[in-house]
Amino acid sequence: MHWLLYVSVAAACVLRPAAPAEYLLPGDTPPHHYSLKYAFDIDPNTNFSFYGVVDILLHANSATSKIVLHAKDYTVSDNGVSIAGPQTPKVAGVRLNDTYNLLTISLDRDLQPGRNYTLTIPFYGNLKQGLDGAYISTYVNKETKTKEYLIATQFEAISARKGFPCFDEPMYKATFTITIGHHKDFNAISNMPLESSSTNNALEDHWPWTKIESTFKKPQSDFVWDTYEKSVAMSTYLMAFVVSKFSHVTSPDDLSDTKFRIWARNDAMDQTAYASITGPKALAYFEQWFNVSYPLPKQDMIAIPDFAAGAMENWGLITYRETELLYDEKQSSFLNKERVAEVIAHELAHQWFGNLVTMKWWSDLWLNEGFATFAASVAVNHVEPTWNADRSYAADNMLSVLNLDALESSHPVSVPIDDPKRISEIFDEISYRKGSTLIRMMTMFLGDEVFRKAINKYLRKYSYHNAEQDDLWRELTAVSQDYGTLTRNVTVKQIMDTWTTQTGYPILTVIRDYGEKSLTITQRRYLSLSEKKSSAHPSWWVPLSVLCEAEARDSPAPLQWLAADEGLTQQHSFQHGSGPEQWVLFNYDMIAPYRVNYDQRNWQLLTNTLRSEHTRVPVMGRVQLLSDAFALAWTNNLDYSTALNLASYLQREKDYLPLSTGLKALAKIENVLKRTPDYGAFQKFVRKLIGETYEKSGGLATRRIMNGQDLNSVKMQVTTSAWACRMKVPGCEENAMQLFQQWMDSENPDENNPIPLDLRRTVYCVGVSRGSVLAWRFALAREQRANVAAARDALLQALTCTREVWILAQYLEWTITEGSEVRRQDAGAVIANIIRSPVGYYVAKDFVYDRIEDIYNAFKGQGRRVGHIMKTLLEQFTTQSELDNFLSWREQNAKYLADSKLSVEQAIEKARVNIDWITKNRRAVVDKLREFSTEEDLELSHDPSRLRLTHSAAAGLTVHVLCIVLTPLYIV
Numbered sequence: 001m002h003w004l005l006y007v008s009v010a011a012a013c014v015l016r017p018a019a020p021a022e023y024l025l026p027g028d029t030p031p032h033h034y035s036l037k038y039a040f041d042i043d044p045n046t047n048f049s050f051y052g053v054v055d056i057l058l059h060a061n062s063a064t065s066k067i068v069l070h071a072k073d074y075t076v077s078d079n080g081v082s083i084a085g086p087q088t089p090k091v092a093g094v095r096l097n098d099t100y101n102l103l104t105i106s107l108d109r110d111l112q113p114g115r116n117y118t119l120t121i122p123f124y125g126n127l128k129q130g131l132d133g134a135y136i137s138t139y140v141n142k143e144t145k146t147k148e149y150l151i152a153t154q155f156e157a158i159s160a161r162k163g164f165p166c167f168d169e170p171m172y173k174a175t176f177t178i179t180i181g182h183h184k185d186f187n188a189i190s191n192m193p194l195e196s197s198s199t200n201n202a203l204e205d206h207w208p209w210t211k212i213e214s215t216f217k218k219p220q221s222d223f224v225w226d227t228y229e230k231s232v233a234m235s236t237y238l239m240a241f242v243v244s245k246f247s248h249v250t251s252p253d254d255l256s257d258t259k260f261r262i263w264a265r266n267d268a269m270d271q272t273a274y275a276s277i278t279g280p281k282a283l284a285y286f287e288q289w290f291n292v293s294y295p296l297p298k299q300d301m302i303a304i305p306d307f308a309a310g311a312m313e314n315w316g317l318i319t320y321r322e323t324e325l326l327y328d329e330k331q332s333s334f335l336n337k338e339r340v341a342e343v344i345a346h347e348l349a350h351q352w353f354g355n356l357v358t359m360k361w362w363s364d365l366w367l368n369e370g371f372a373t374f375a376a377s378v379a380v381n382h383v384e385p386t387w388n389a390d391r392s393y394a395a396d397n398m399l400s401v402l403n404l405d406a407l408e409s410s411h412p413v414s415v416p417i418d419d420p421k422r423i424s425e426i427f428d429e430i431s432y433r434k435g436s437t438l439i440r441m442m443t444m445f446l447g448d449e450v451f452r453k454a455i456n457k458y459l460r461k462y463s464y465h466n467a468e469q470d471d472l473w474r475e476l477t478a479v480s481q482d483y484g485t486l487t488r489n490v491t492v493k494q495i496m497d498t499w500t501t502q503t504g505y506p507i508l509t510v511i512r513d514y515g516e517k518s519l520t521i522t523q524r525r526y527l528s529l530s531e532k533k534s535s536a537h538p539s540w541w542v543p544l545s546v547l548c549e550a551e552a553r554d555s556p557a558p559l560q561w562l563a564a565d566e567g568l569t570q571q572h573s574f575q576h577g578s579g580p581e582q583w584v585l586f587n588y589d590m591i592a593p594y595r596v597n598y599d600q601r602n603w604q605l606l607t608n609t610l611r612s613e614h615t616r617v618p619v620m621g622r623v624q625l626l627s628d629a630f631a632l633a634w635t636n637n638l639d640y641s642t643a644l645n646l647a648s649y650l651q652r653e654k655d656y657l658p659l660s661t662g663l664k665a666l667a668k669i670e671n672v673l674k675r676t677p678d679y680g681a682f683q684k685f686v687r688k689l690i691g692e693t694y695e696k697s698g699g700l701a702t703r704r705i706m707n708g709q710d711l712n713s714v715k716m717q718v719t720t721s722a723w724a725c726r727m728k729v730p731g732c733e734e735n736a737m738q739l740f741q742q743w744m745d746s747e748n749p750d751e752n753n754p755i756p757l758d759l760r761r762t763v764y765c766v767g768v769s770r771g772s773v774l775a776w777r778f779a780l781a782r783e784q785r786a787n788v789a790a791a792r793d794a795l796l797q798a799l800t801c802t803r804e805v806w807i808l809a810q811y812l813e814w815t816i817t818e819g820s821e822v823r824r825q826d827a828g829a830v831i832a833n834i835i836r837s838p839v840g841y842y843v844a845k846d847f848v849y850d851r852i853e854d855i856y857n858a859f860k861g862q863g864r865r866v867g868h869i870m871k872t873l874l875e876q877f878t879t880q881s882e883l884d885n886f887l888s889w890r891e892q893n894a895k896y897l898a899d900s901k902l903s904v905e906q907a908i909e910k911a912r913v914n915i916d917w918i919t920k921n922r923r924a925v926v927d928k929l930r931e932f933s934t935e936e937d938l939e940l941s942h943d944p945s946r947l948r949l950t951h952s953a954a955a956g957l958t959v960h961v962l963c964i965v966l967t968p969l970y971i972v
């Protein structure tokens, strides 16, 4: 089944079918209130049995004798289902159909329209160690060495139905009153503050099940019954509770009016300080930024030892995986800290965008995720002003959009969904990053004041309700008209529909007339596969920010627009201020996701400036240029000598963003060359490019950055050292091995680690890959003893660097073995990293092909993991035979890939892109790389202090050092 209906701009776009489709609830009995009661027996001996009962106050909109809601994975006590209300209807039948998890309650007479009823449903079952619904998570208490259990929930997108029978679609908002019964050794928290707690187990109404269920036995031990205050109206996917033996800290009162608590395992409480400050600071900032108060009296944030996503924004009780909430001064890196701040800010932004105002249907998920992603950068910028978070997130997000959205098989931001099982597939870069990029674009073309004013109106108007993207466009248009900010007679909807309902983004071709000081622009969709010519001719409203060399950097020309009907069939032209020896640069601030190609002379002028005085081009402009040059060369729209020539200036780049952009572009070339005889030439080229920067940034030998607070220089050092070791810059691996050996020799390695914090991933990887089995065992032992999740994570990933095939085979086996050293939440990342390593690729490919059934079962309930593995695998393909093998394997294993259709299509396209490149470009590029690495002028001659690198390329086998700044794998 093809699940995406590509929508063209012209077509009316009905995102949620008007007539109830068979997978949607009929909608004629919406809920007002849920009163939910649980008794949990958190005991492996009872198989974690639980009993629940829910009273749903619902409203009859029509005279129906059927109530349809969702339920999944527990038993509904048929004989206990009852309904109370006018004319006392009786339950005539209860039926559960698993196809869409629909629970149908048939009544003996029609409900009366306009009246309220209370539906009571008892249910019972056993909690599992999955990662969605209400599930069991485990950890070992380091002091007592005992295995502990806890219950956590993950209800987004459609797993609230696994927790209790409910109307599990985001538009059915209702209030909740929750009571949780549990053994007194545990404590329970939920969205709302505790209202009352009872230990009176004799009370008959604590045990309603005794009356209905003969199998029900009261747990023997002492129970506590916690009841929480009635919630605000909210969607089911935001409901949450945790029952654990965790402790908490309370944040300082002066940071926010909201009571903030951070929860974690007792052993990890010393890692909560950063979150306990950052959370309330970000929340207070959002209250001011949105100009809407946070509506709940408290906010709990909790680190769960097993967690599928990165974090989940449940209202008033945000759940995180440990690495995204906990930060340890002595064990976590600066990059870990950055990630923690980002994720906390993202989840808190959701408390407004997502929780207070929710998308009507999952098609508009991007409204939630795009906004939270964008808002996170705003809040982090406030909390950590020296990090330049707005700039770096914007560039990161944009670059990844430009990559994925260049695939024919990408999807529109606002995407029709015809089967709820496919919802998890759209929690992807397009919803998060393209969404965020487009929101940033609006703030830039509307102005901050207009944008914030409109957002405020939107939030107030739709509070406790649902909205669609058109509702947002309407508010933005109204305010922008008041302020007169849109220079052309156009609505925000007209502009934005071209970006959110169409797949992809444009490439502008700019041709200058050097005598006339004018230029012409055309637009078309940019695609990675060069020969692909689609029959459709999509076009966009493109905001044009143009910088002319002639103009002062700080007073660029005002924004212009390329209308959707311009530059398509006829060229759009305008005058500018640059003379024949001066360049023009488009998108110098990366205002919108598009690529730009120029005539050869303008490329040359830009390159000259970069190579002589690169800071005359703004940072974001350098990022855009590098990314465009390599992408265009990849698709044969630009000569590789132009791209490499331009990139050669990177030898002197001191800013992390452009350097990492250039390196990311080179990593794409590396990926297709790394298993070919040409890899040596590639390494030589990169050595020349970064060798000096690596030395200057401190190399591996220094511990300078341990106390450094400058994120840019930390990132420079982390990135260049990872590349330096991988590219065999002389001394790099030797230094890394020495450091690793010192650590192995250290008396108490769990306490004394001589390796600088931020360089640990690189050093560990070299240590494990060049070391013996002993080194691998040593790293594993450290991983097992580590108490800080970020430290464990670095070691888990380092273990994938080994070149011992049998160890890799064993490690892969662990990823699908229940109770093994690799937690389920980490298994996907381990498999992906092994696939990416040159030796591991062969082992992992066999593993994926042979064990797909076990992999599929191991990752059930974890969203897009199987799809992610497929993508990672096919991204490595460079030959037609690899792809052919996959295609025939896929036919036999279709059922395991049914939930990952979109990812698999994208993966196949990525493989085709690689194969195409190898055929068309490999020879020429390798020649160019060779030429450039011997050419003197690559070594910028006016810098006499430059270190001469010996070119006696280090012999020895290729060691794969993983890219340090991995794109976060986990959705938040």
Ligand SMILES: *[C@@H]1O[C@H](CO)[C@@H](O)[C@H](O)[C@H]1NC(C)=O
Residues within 6 Å of the ligand: 022, 097, 098, 099, 100
């Ligand atoms: C369950 O629902 C599906 C989809 O509506 C339908 O095709 C199927 O026949 C139903 N099964 C039963 C047993 O009613």
Ligand SMILES: *[C@@H]1O[C@H](CO)[C@@H](O)[C@H](O)[C@H]1NC(C)=O
Residues within 6 Å of the ligand: 032, 057, 059, 114, 115, 116
């Ligand atoms: C139904 O219940 C809601 C929520 O308690 C209440 O606001 C409404 O007035 C009730 N309607 C009727 C007809 O009783």
Ligand SMILES: *[C@@H]1O[C@H](CO)[C@@H](O)[C@H](O)[C@H]1NC(C)=O
Residues within 6 Å of the ligand: 489, 490
């Ligand atoms: C602006 O556009 C609207 C609708 O397309 C049109 O009715 C109106 O006349 C236009 N106004 C101007 C000033 O062009």
Ligand SMILES: [Zn+2]
Residues within 6 Å of the ligand: 313, 346, 350, 368, 369, 372, 971, 972
């Ligand atoms: Zn999110």
